[in-house]
Structure formats: C-alpha cells, structure tokens
Amino acid sequence: GNGIKPGTYPKTCSACLGRCQINTTMKTPFGMFTSISPCAVCKARGYIIEFPCDNCIGSGIVQRNKKLIVKIPP
Structure with a gap:
C-alpha cells in the first residue's frame, strides 16, 4: 500500500x-x-502523510506470520 489511512489524502510537501x-x-x-x-x-x-x-x-508494509507446510522428498 501507500501508507495513507483509507479515506484520507496526502499533503503536498511544503519544502519541495x-x-x-x-x-x-x-x-x-x-x-x-x-x-x-x-x-x-x-x-x-513529494508528499507528507x-x-x-x-x-x-x-510504511505501506504489514508484517504477518504465516504457517507453511513444506514436503521434502526422501
């Protein structure tokens, strides 16, 4: 994602x-x-959140734990 709360918009950076x-x-x-x-x-x-x-x-990134089952052939 872009890190912005749903329903809101970023603000143009006033510095640049x-x-x-x-x-x-x-x-x-x-x-x-x-x-x-x-x-x-x-x-x-170019914008401020x-x-x-x-x-x-x-950050735009969400960490999640996921259980995987891996089969390793003999």
Missing part, C-alpha cells in the same frame, strides 16, 4: 512543493554553484 528534491544555489568566487539533493522533509516522495494507516503506521 512536490518536486521531491531541493535545489540550493550558492554564489562563490568562481560563479554560481547549484546542488540538487533529495528532500529530507518528505523523504523524496498527515494521517498514516493504522495497520502499517505509514
């Missing part, structure tokens, strides 16, 4: 505006230098 990356420009004696890095606020997803799923706590 949904672009998943942050552009940082610095002026140096050699000219302008731009670095692009993944957005740390939304973890490069305000209401995470109760089952997976926002």
